[in-house]
Amino acid sequence: MNMIEIIPVGGFSEIGRNCTIVKWKQESVMIDLGLHMENYIRLTEDEDVPFQIPQTTLIRENAVPDLTGVQDELKTIKAVCISHAHLDHVGAVPFLANKIKAPIHGTRFTIEVLRRLLDDKKKSAVSELVSHPENSKFKVSDNLEVEFIHVTHSTPHTVLVVVHTPDGCVVYANDFKLDNAPLLGAKPNYEAMKKLKGVKALIVDSLYAMDPRKTPSESIAREMLRDVLLGTSSDGKNILVTTFSSHIARLKAIIEISKTLKRKPVLVGRSLAKYVDAAKAAGIVDFEKDAQIVKYGSKLEDYFKKNRGTTDKLFIVTGHQGEPRAVLSRIARGKFFPFNSEDLIVFSCKVIPNEENFVNRSNLESELRNKRARIFTDIHVSGHACREDHREFIRLIGPENIIPTHGDVAMLNAQKELALEMGYADDKVHILKNFSRIWV
Ligand SMILES: [Zn+2]
Missing domain, CATH: 3.40.50.10710 (Metallo-hydrolase/oxidoreductase)
Incomplete structure (x- = not known):
């Protein structure tokens, strides 16, 4: 029987305002609470200006996740876990944290960035902020545990967020790349990834799933x-x-x-x-x-x-x-x-x-x-995994279900096509829109 409910709130079939809720019985974890950068910058002209926009405008313009669709779940949230410090993953916290009565967890860099975003808004911390080392595990409620697994990306202290429930776990990999020669910090923690057991679902960044190569280090x-x-x-x-x-x-x-x-x-x-x-x-x-x-x-x-x-x-x-x-x-x-x-x-x-x-x-x-x-121009390599990294990653994690995210429909379909090529059944790969809930 499928016991874990996954509720896509933002960032599904669109790029930005990432937010997902993982629910087991009456306990749930929210992962990420980000800005939709394109819609946000249209309102501000720059990411580098103090926040002064009313919440209602941000919601109307689709610049932040629309939490009105998950009113009932908000009461069940035991923790908000932020995967990394990019604004499309953490930037909506200063605007929406007052709607959630749960501590906000992240790695040290993520929490330090969040503190500064809250200062910008001239608001002291609205919720309790808790920082954890990478590669740590902590209890967030009677039955749920969260694990942060170090992974590489284009900002420090990025983690895979793993929600462990009594009926298996959900792995949230949004965003990441597999960099084996990073300039700052360690290689991805492949050992911890291999050790994950009973992975019911993998929610995975799909921005470059259609790009047939490995993202350079x-x-x-x-x-x-x-x-x-x-x-x-x-x-x-x-x-x-x-x-x-x-x-x-x-x-x-x-x-x-x-x-x-x-x-x-x-x-x-x-x-x-x-x-x-x-x-x-x-x-x-x-x-x-x-x-x-x-x-x-x-x-x-x-x-x-x-x-x-x-x-x-x-x-x-x-x-x-x-x-x-x-x-x-x-x-x-x-x-x-x-x-x-x-x-x-x-x-x-x-x-x-x-x-x-x-x-x-x-x-x-x-x-x-x-x-x-x-x-x-373009003196750059990406922080996002490409198709051949995804193949390695899916094999390593071995999830029962795959939920592509962080992409438009074409990008999500490219991730699905890869999974089917790797032998997944059609009904195990889920292209979701915001609020189209599934049970795994
Ligand atoms: Zn990112």
């Missing part, structure tokens, strides 16, 4: 950056690099290369300052020893008045998607940055595909080209 991204930054003449030129603020391993690589170039790294922007501070508080890495941090882009003008020489520095700035209010766009539009012709602008990211980003990036790149910059 983060160490390849470092080589790509070295290739560009050490293999291109930059004497007497400015160097500006932009990447994801939460990608601490990538920042570490850029800072190290900067030292090889004998340039002082300068990190500029509020969201960079926030994640760097969280990484320090979580005991991961302290960039402030080597790098200078300018929290507010608006202080840059003063900075350049005080710090004349800029070509002995390497600037790491926010705004890789061309967000109009982020630092790189403001630098490109403004008069205060001492641009030279043939300055290097390195985009260590990919454009997250949506209309708004394409327009913003194209505007930004044309502004930079007008200033005669040399532009390097």
Whole structure:
């Protein structure tokens, strides 16, 4: 008999606002409570601005999970467990945590980031925040236990969230990659994955399930950056690099290369300052020893008045998607940055595909080209597993049921097609929409 109910709340047949409830009798665990970044940024123009949007607007615009569809379950929630620190997994907590009377669990980095998000909202912690080491197990109610298993991704302390019930367990792998040469932290904990018994269902990130390859290691991204930054003449030129603020391993690589170039790294922007501070508080890495941090882009003008020489520095700035209010766009539009012709602008990211980003990036790149910059794009590898990683992963976990998530319908179907190819029966792979509950 199927005893575990899985309730998809957000992020099913769409990308963003991840949220799932796993329920056993009258006890349940909520996993992730994220923002839909595309819809959220449409309201804010930038991820790097303080939260000031009313809850009703966020729900109407589908920027956060719609908890009105799970009113009854909210009373049964014993724990909210956050898989990692990306805003599409944790970013809705400051807006919605007042609706849930349960502690919020995460790894140290995730909880440190969450604390800073709550501060942004000028609200002290609405629920109890509990941090756990990676690879730990804790009881959340009389019958449910949660296990965090370390896995690699593009932000530190990412875990698989495993909900253990008396009738088997559910594994939530959203997001992850299988990186066997990570730049920060250990390889995925394959041993713990192998030991899982009675996996009733695997809820799995499907963003690149249709991409027939293995996602390259983060160490390849470092080589790509070295290739560009050490293999291109930059004497007497400015160097500006932009990447994801939460990608601490990538920042570490850029800072190290900067030292090889004998340039002082300068990190500029509020969201960079926030994640760097969280990484320090979580005991991961302290960039402030080597790098200078300018929290507010608006202080840059003063900075350049005080710090004349800029070509002995390497600037790491926010705004890789061309967000109009982020630092790189403001630098490109403004008069205060001492641009030279043939300055290097390195985009260590990919454009997250949506209309708004394409327009913003194209505007930004044309502004930079007008200033005669040399532009390097896509110096990046992904944090998400591709099709051949998924094959390894599914074999390792051996779930009875597979529930693809984190993708549009085509991506979810690609994951299903892989599972069928691996011998799964059609009725064991479930393409779900938000609120289409199943029992496993
Ligand atoms: Zn992620």
